Amino acid sequence: MRCGVYVHIPYCSRKCDYCAFHSITHWTALAEHALIDKIVSDAMVFSNREAGSAAPPVEAKTLYIGGGTPSTLGPGQLARLISGVTAALGRPEEITCEANPESATAKFLAEAGEAGVTRLSIGVQSLFPRLCTVIGRRPTHVKELERIRSEWQGVLAADLIIGIPGQTTDDLMADVTQLVEMGFSHLSIYDLSVESDTPLARRVASGRVVIPEDGPDWPAVCTTLARFGFVRYEVSNFALPGHESQHNLGYWRSEPYVGLGPSAVSTLPVGDGARRLVQTTDHARFLCTHPFHDAEVEVLDGATLLTEFLMLGLRIPEGVSLRRFRSKFGGELAEFFGRCLTDLEKHGMLVLDEHALRPTARGMDMLNGTLVDLLSNATRGAPG
Amino acid sequence: MKQSQIRNFCIIAHIDHGKSTLADRFIQRAKIIAEREFKDQILDSMDIERERGITIKSQAVSLPYTGEDGTAYELNLVDTPGHVDFSYEVSRAISSCDGALLLVDATQGVEAQTVSNLYLATDHDLEIIPVINKIDLAAADIERAKEEIESDLGLDAESAVSISAKTGEGVPELLEVLVKQIPAPSGVVDAPLRALIFDSHYDPYRGVIVHLRVFDGSLRPGDEILVWSSRARHKVEETGQFRIVLVETDELHAGDVGYMIAGIKTISDIRVGDTITTAVNPCAEPLPGFRDVKPVVFSSIYPVDANDYDELAVAMDKLKLNDASLVYEKDSSAALGFGFRCGFLGMLHLEVVQERIEREFNLSIVLTAPSVKYQVTLTDGTEIDVDNPEIYPDPGTIDSAQEPYIRADILTPSVYLGNVMALCLEKRGIQQNMHYLDERRVQIVYEMPLTEVLFDFYDKLKTVSRGYASFDYEIIDYRPTVLVKLDILVNGKPLDALSQLVFRENAAGRARQICRRLKEEIPRHQFKIPLQGAVGSTIIARETINALRKDVTAKCYGGDISRKRKLLEKQKKGKKRMKLVGNVEVPQSAFLSALKSDDV
Numbered sequence: 009m010r011c012g013v014y015v016h017i018p019y020c021s022r023k024c025d026y027c028a029f030h031s032i033t034h035w036t037a038l039a040e041h042a043l044i045d046k047i048v049s050d051a052m053v054f055s056n057r058e059a060g061s062a063a064p065p066v067e068a069k070t071l072y073i074g075g076g077t078p079s080t081l082g083p084g085q086l087a088r089l090i091s092g093v094t095a096a097l098g099r100p101e102e103i104t105c106e107a108n109p110e111s112a113t114a115k116f117l118a119e120a121g122e123a124g125v126t127r128l129s130i131g132v133q134s135l136f137p138r139l140c141t142v143i144g145r146r147p148t149h150v151k152e153l154e155r156i157r158s159e160w161q162g163v164l165a166a167d168l169i170i171g172i173p174g175q176t177t178d179d180l181m182a183d184v185t186q187l188v189e190m191g192f193s194h195l196s197i198y199d200l201s202v203e204s205d206t207p208l209a210r211r212v213a214s215g216r217v218v219i220p221e222d223g224p225d226w227p228a229v230c231t232t233l234a235r236f237g238f239v240r241y242e243v244s245n246f247a248l249p250g251h252e253s254q255h256n257l258g259y260w261r262s263e264p265y266v267g268l269g270p271s272a273v274s275t276l277p278v279g280d281g282a283r284r285l286v287q288t289t290d291h292a293r294f295l296c297t298h299p300f301h302d303a304e305v306e307v308l309d310g311a312t313l314l315t316e317f318l319m320l321g322l323r324i325p326e327g328v329s330l331r332r333f334r335s336k337f338g339g340e341l342a343e344f345f346g347r348c349l350t351d352l353e354k355h356g357m358l359v360l361d362e363h364a365l366r367p368t369a370r371g372m373d374m375l376n377g378t379l380v381d382l383l384s385n386a387t388r389g390a391p392g
Numbered sequence: 393m394k395q396s397q398i399r400n401f402c403i404i405a406h407i408d409h410g411k412s413t414l415a416d417r418f419i420q421r422a423k424i425i426a427e428r429e430f431k432d433q434i435l436d437s438m439d440i441e442r443e444r445g446i447t448i449k450s451q452a453v454s455l456p457y458t459g460e461d462g463t464a465y466e467l468n469l470v471d472t473p474g475h476v477d478f479s480y481e482v483s484r485a486i487s488s489c490d491g492a493l494l495l496v497d498a499t500q501g502v503e504a505q506t507v508s509n510l511y512l513a514t515d516h517d518l519e520i521i522p523v524i525n526k527i528d529l530a531a532a533d534i535e536r537a538k539e540e541i542e543s544d545l546g547l548d549a550e551s552a553v554s555i556s557a558k559t560g561e562g563v564p565e566l567l568e569v570l571v572k573q574i575p576a577p578s579g580v581v582d583a584p585l586r587a588l589i590f591d592s593h594y595d596p597y598r599g600v601i602v603h604l605r606v607f608d609g610s611l612r613p614g615d616e617i618l619v620w621s622s623r624a625r626h627k628v629e630e631t632g633q634f635r636i637v638l639v640e641t642d643e644l645h646a647g648d649v650g651y652m653i654a655g656i657k658t659i660s661d662i663r664v665g666d667t668i669t670t671a672v673n674p675c676a677e678p679l680p681g682f683r684d685v686k687p688v689v690f691s692s693i694y695p696v697d698a699n700d701y702d703e704l705a706v707a708m709d710k711l712k713l714n715d716a717s718l719v720y721e722k723d724s725s726a727a728l729g730f731g732f733r734c735g736f737l738g739m740l741h742l743e744v745v746q747e748r749i750e751r752e753f754n755l756s757i758v759l760t761a762p763s764v765k766y767q768v769t770l771t772d773g774t775e776i777d778v779d780n781p782e783i784y785p786d787p788g789t790i791d792s793a794q795e796p797y798i799r800a801d802i803l804t805p806s807v808y809l810g811n812v813m814a815l816c817l818e819k820r821g822i823q824q825n826m827h828y829l830d831e832r833r834v835q836i837v838y839e840m841p842l843t844e845v846l847f848d849f850y851d852k853l854k855t856v857s858r859g860y861a862s863f864d865y866e867i868i869d870y871r872p873t874v875l876v877k878l879d880i881l882v883n884g885k886p887l888d889a890l891s892q893l894v895f896r897e898n899a900a901g902r903a904r905q906i907c908r909r910l911k912e913e914i915p916r917h918q919f920k921i922p923l924q925g926a927v928g929s930t931i932i933a934r935e936t937i938n939a940l941r942k943d944v945t946a947k948c949y950g951g952d953i954s955r956k957r958k959l960l961e962k963q964k965k966g967k968k969r970m971k972l973v974g975n976v977e978v979p980q981s982a983f984l985s986a987l988k989s990d991d992v
Contacts, residue, residue: 014950029951198946226942244946256949265950273951284954306954316957323948355918374918375944380963 010069011276012258013097015047015089016269017075018291021111024133025144025211026169028203030271030289031076042295044085047268048092050299054266054274055096066266068097070255072104073125079107079116086116090123093268102126102254104165109152117159127194127253129165130156135183139172142217143200144207150186157191163251165194171223172200180224181232188236193251197229198244226373243323243372260320262313270294275308282308310337314344319379322358327366341365348385352378393466395647396576400605402470402485402518404509405495406862410525414495414557415453415471421563422455422467424635452591452603452649454633459571467570468649470590472509483512484664487679488590488605488649491519491574493566494547498524498532498554501833502540503862504803510545519574522547523566528556544829577607579646584675585609585617587644587652587668594713600656601638603649604668607679610645611668617654620667620678626654662713687735688796688867689742689846690763690779692723693749694731694889696756696971696980701730707753708732711745718745725782725888727973728758733780736762739846758971758983761892764843767794767870781891784877787928794870795895796842799824802853804861806834811856819844820895841895842867847987878932880906880986881924882914885974890986900925903933906986913982916940921976 019040020031056065071093078086090103104127105120112130120128130153134140137147157164166187170180180197187195202209202219211217230240238246242260245253258265267273267287274285285303288294293302308316314337321328333341342349342360349365352358357371357378371378405411420430455467472485486492492513496502513520522545524537538549553569555562579586591603604611611617615628630653632640644650656662667678695704712718718741723733736742742762749755765779769791778784778793800821804812806828813836816823821838828834845865853861878899880890894902903925910923916937925933945956970977 012950199942201946222938222941243944243948259948259950259953267950271951273953275950275953312957315960316953319957319960320948320953373942373944374940376960376963377918377940377943379960380967383960384964384967 009064009066009264009276011066012070012072012255012263012265013051013066013068013093013100014255014265014267014272015071015073015078015093016267016272016287017073017078017081018043018270018289019075019080020077021080021108022146025207026200026203028206029076032291037082039291040082040085043269043291044081044089044092046295047089048096050268051093051096053299054268066097068094068100068266069263070100070102070104070258071097072253072255074104074106074129077108077111077131078105079111079113081116083115083119086125087119087123090125094124097266099124104129104253104255106131108146109148109156110146112152112156114155114159117156121161125162127163127165128156128160129167129194129196130192132166132183132187133169134172134175134179135186136175136179139175139179142173143169153187153190163194164192165196165247165251165253166192168195168197169200170197170226170229171220173217173220175224177224177228180229184229184232184236188233188238194245194247194253195233195238196245199223230369240369240372241324243375257324260324262317262320268299274303280310282313284308313337315383318382322365322367322375322379323372325366325372327359327364329364330362333365344386345382346385348382352381393464395579395581397463397465398468398577398647399465399491399571399574400468400470400489400577400647400649401491401493401570401574402472402489402513403493403495404472404482404486404506404513405525406497406500406503406506406509409495409497409500409503409506410557411471411495414493414523414525414555414563415469417557417560417563418455418467418469418567419453419636421560421567422457424453424455452634454635454649457567457571460568463571465571467567470649482509483516484588484590486513486516486518487665488588489516489518490577491521491570493521493523493570494545495523495525496537496541498526498534498537499529501533501537502544502803504801504835504864507544507801507803507864510547520547521566521569521573522549522552524552524554525557527554528559528561540829577647579606579608581608581610581646583608583646584673585611585615585668585670586675586679587611588679589662589664589666589668591664592662592713594710598653600653600662600713602652602654602656602662602668603634604644604652606644606646606648606650608646608675609670610643611652611670612643616671617652618669618671618674619661619663620669621663622661622666624661625671626656626661629653629655687717687719687737688764688842689736689738690733690765691736691742692725692728692731692733692760692780692889693720693746694725694728694758694760696758698729700755703753704731704749704755704757707749707755708734710753711748715745717741723780725760727886727888728760728971735779739850756980758889758980759987760889760983761987762846763893764796764841764846766796766873766875766893768875769793778893781877781893782888784875784893787876790875793873793875795873795875796867797839797869797871798842798845798865799868800838800840800845800863800865802836802838802861802863803829804834804836804857805832808857808861809834809836812836812853812861815849815852815856816840819849839868841871841873843895876927878903879926880910881922881926882910882978883921883974883976884924885976886926887973887978889983899927900932903927907933907935909986910978910982911935911937913985914976914978916943917976918943 018031019035020033054066103125105125106129108131132148140147168183202212233246240246241252264276270291271289272287275282284306287303330341356368359366403411452470457465457467470485470488472482522541524534526532534554541547541549553566555566586608587604587606589602593601595601613628613630616625618625630640631644632638633650669675695701708720717737720732720734724730749757763779765777768778769775770789771791816838819840821840823838825837853863874896875893876896876899878892878894879886907923907925918940920939921937923935924931948956970979
């Protein structure tokens, strides 16, 4: 079974105030070494090369190393990780690694290149130090990015945040323009989201930070990116043609995926439904337990998969394939949603043709309401 | 038990003066309930009562007590509500008693409600024992409380008993004073049965349980009884006493307080204040005091989900059984579907009913703007009552209108007098009287339109006086007014649930307030939504809810999917709690918030 493979590196040199992902800020070289060993050993379990594994063998379609901050790994660890995982699951064409500007040193970049990383995804968030301060993140310096550009040969991707209190349309446009001119060929632009139990959430609750009702002009940002030749290939993702993240497209196409490392999530088909496994966040426990037997398991039935199929599929302009819908859920999509589809088409949110149900650009921007409408008007449930 | 060993009494007090706590102490001393089953405010069996710390329903309990001289007594305590909205319930409870403990908080002194409740009790010829409570508190000023009992209430403060209901101090002494001073009932045992219905509640297994005070004669299982006003006949299945739980007895006779089960299934057969007698030997005259409940505040209740109408109907029926003051009839609205037009005793009563429907019956409901009953004279001379904006006549056909006025009796510390007077003036009050009870406290009497106190008067009064002023009112008469019908339009469509009749000068302010509130509560949509307040075709207030630019989860990768899906499912459920007005989804909270008082 070909799967996207995600590896979670749960280390950060410091935690940003808005981040709710699992990571720790103090760890030892010994623990790091053990963690990489365990991730490689779990990959062996998924590859079915370990005795006693009942699941079908997994073959890596893509590999994505995220976190946390993978660039904080000590010398040699990233190479060990990639060679171990690819030895177990095969070597995919696309290998992405996330990095922060300050830890993506020349040495790290060289090691990543040699280990086979094809895409480097940099957490930029904003090039304005005052905006980084608002969200409790170390400011990103343009000089660092220029250095990385000169030292990195592969695809360069960057993450930006929209909606930081105080951020103007001009601020965001300036960031976008600078990154594109520097040679970044993939941009992800995420709304600042206030996650519970983060320092940012506490500042918002106390009124010290006020999240603006309307941030920078989003349609204008999209237009600018289009002028640069970037295609909006998902709600928040833009790329020059051919530079899309194949790994992430896998999620939106409801393809199976394997997650390795603490807190990582896998979704694998079982019979008519699927199982979702969530690895523990407790590192000590993670090191000594079986990736199938200790994970938290969620059973996904047909109805749940149908919800997810639409929720994910309508995030990308290619939409959901009617043929795949038919084979997965045993019926015509139009029969499930009836008149509501016509209404949403009339409102310019969706387009239905003989091959697929696709979101319009407006439909992608308004996906929450569109999905709620669609799902509350389902005329029939999915098969059990 | 002989009548000479029975004492029927109630406790009357201002809200928060410790009535329920004193009842708790009596119950604990009587040991009619195991200590481990005891909880505070045990008579307040409704959740809302215990949470808000107020008594809404009156309750009764029979307490065995052995006096210092060795005589065994039975003390029947009828608990009474303390809030101004529930004065009818107070009066029913009072009329089933022979004496009353008048509770005064030693830290607060006499308040407006203490005075009005005292008048109710003396109207019924009750023997009054003044009781000074909370003497354990550092701020207690017993001497001042005594002065006020003499000067404000005209009672002999020498006979006042000082207690702490919380610690139990003084409670044994109080019980002795109670059996000595409160007269025993003096009914005629051999006379035809005369029993007063002072409350009732509904038991799903046994039907209506009628709470009675027997004045004359006796009542046994097997008797056929006659309900005076409805002339309905029922066969008595069981009689008994209140001991927190119901305890069956062979009979109830003159002087007793207890309950009767008589296979009564129809709620409307039992009216509080009515008289029960026997069919074979009926009494000649009913007991005095029965009157129709007169609601003063009107509002319609609609289920958020129109499919819940039948369940709402059942809920209203059941509430009515426990709440004699609630009146209602079927109603319908273009925006909200089918519901009920209800009459309430006041705003607190309305809130209590709303909370009970939501909690006890698990229904989401929407209430329309509360209204008083206006008298409208048409140009052809016809006079009509209008308590619902839906039936407001064409303004061209209206000659004149009148609205109900109240006499508001306010006690306030003199330092807040200026604030209180300014508030009354703002509420169109006309000062009638003012006098200093002592150097610190002033009693002022205002006449003002009832509609002005419906919305936020009580909250504002508490705010401007830091919680110290107290207030009581009665309706006095109808006076001329100038009315307009205010409509609220959402995206150009009138939201009939928010239409209201208002004094012309108040219309613009009210309209702006409602539009502002709606703007906060209605979520942004994919399109721009104008909110307007209109009188006829004139727009007098306007707000705009801007269109959403973006409504989508920014990130959705492998680790986010379950959480995002659950969020989506939650939003799907939330959508069911929205009312669709035109093509705008209006959450239930918007209706509630729009009608709430100003933030003070």
